Amino acid sequence: MNLLSDDALLWSWIALAVLVFPVLxxxxxxxxRHLRTGWGPTLRSDLGWIIQESPSFLIMAVYLTRWLRQRTDKLLKLGFDEREWMTVTLAFCWLVHYANxxxxxxxxxxxxxxxxxFTVVSTAILFCVINTYLNAKALFVYELVIRSRRSLDWAFCSGLLLWVCGLIGNWHSDAITRALRRNPEExxxxxxxIPYGGLYRYVSAPNYFSEFVEWTGFAIAAQTWAAFSFALWTFSNLYPRxxxxxxxYLENFAEYKSLNRNAFFPNP
Ligand code: NDP
Known part of the structure; x- marks a missing residue:
């Protein structure tokens, strides 16, 4: 695909994120917890997560490896310059998130x-493929970070810091919910x-909020429309959920209301 058709895909993708938001x-x-009948055949959810999310890891890994191979000679002689480091760091962030x-x-x-x-798994695969394709091409085919930035700058450093905070919040929140089922019976x-502790003190879905922080940080660091489209999609997907x-939680736990949590944005 060339720049023109990738651009058309990107802007349609952004428009779709806006359209999907009210529907969700x-x-x-x-x-x-929102599983219900009437949505067709099913499969184990752990297998579903592996199948639906692994394209995001694999596609980025392929683009990164190809790009590194094309530069082997230069790398051996001169090493990376700052903008190449920024590009590789962004891909590394992506791979860390998706390896998890x-x-x-x-x-x-x-x-x-x-x-x-299968409905969820197949739509998630479609999402992962398009989203990673757009971001990997922005980084490694159009080399937008290398071409549009002069050197390591504040946007990159602050975005990266925000990404790290989001990742920690996301992993920590997922660890809290995982620990809620303690024994084989549960x-x-x-x-x-009810989950307690960490960002659960403030919101019902801190894993979602942190994931949004993560990809907002990534978008600030990368400064590409593909990265901003991912932050937008994350909000569009996760805020309604x-x-x-x-x-x-309010319907299933009588004491939940008294905890005074928000749904998504913390209000400490
Ligand atoms: P949930 O928090 O709903 O569930 C995560 C796991 O924790 C599931 O195994 C779930 O069990 C369990 N769990 C959740 N709440 C409780 C509870 N109160 N008591 C006991 N167990 C609980 O998150 P999702 O599954 O929706 O998402 C998982 C991760 O994927 C999140 O980190 C999220 O940010 C990310 N994600 C990102 C998206 C994006 O667009 N970027 C889209 C969707 C998810 P069970 O399966 O039985 O409910």
């Missing part, structure tokens, strides 16, 4: 035998409990 307030994706999401997170799930729907029954999760 009406229809929650049928997995996890595609492989570590599903293998550590407590209740991974719970079904998810795991077998996929029992739910955070609201649904918040409502679900």
């Amino acid at each position: 307030f009406l229809v929650s994706a049928p997995y996890g 999401r595609a492989f570590v997170f599903p293998l550590r799930m407590r209740g991974g035998s719970k079904p998810t729907t 795991i077998k029954e996929k029992r739910y409990a 955070a609201r649904s999760n918040h409502q679900w």
Whole structure:
């Protein structure tokens, strides 16, 4: 594909993120606590996560490896310049996030035998493929960081710092919910409990909020429209679901209201 068709894909992708946002307030994706019948065949959710998220890891890894191979001679003689380091660092951030999401997170799930729907898995695959394709091309084919930046700058450093904070918040929040199912009986029954601690003090879905912080940081660091489209999609996907999760806690735990949590944005 050339720049023109990639541009058309990117702007349609951004438009779709805006269109999907109101729809997700009406229809929650049928997995996890919002799993329900009527959405077609199902498969184990841990397997579903691996299948749907691994394209994000693999596509970025392929583009990075190809790019590094093309530069082997230069690298051996001169090493990376600052903008090449920035490009590789962004790809590294991507790979760290998706190594966790595609492989570590599903293998550590407590209740991974719970079904998810093929509908969710196939739409997530489509999302991962398009999103990673756009971001990998921006970094390694159009080399937007190398061409448009002069050197390491404040946008890159502050964005990277925000990305790290988001990653820590996301991993920590996922660890808190994972620890809620402590014994084989709770795991077998996929029992739910109220999570406490960390950012759960302030919001019902700190994993989602932190994930949004992560990709906002990435977008600030990368300064590409592809990266901004990912931050937008993350918000579009996760804000409505955070609201649904918040409502679900209110309906399922009588004491939840007294905890005074927001759904998505912390208000300490
Ligand atoms: P959830 O927090 O709904 O679930 C994560 C895991 O924790 C599941 O195994 C779930 O079990 C379990 N869990 C959640 N709440 C409780 C509870 N109260 N008691 C016991 N167990 C609980 O997150 P998602 O599955 O929606 O998302 C997982 C990760 O993927 C998150 O970090 C999220 O940020 C990320 N994500 C990113 C998206 C993006 O667009 N960038 C889109 C979707 C997710 P069960 O499966 O039984 O509910």
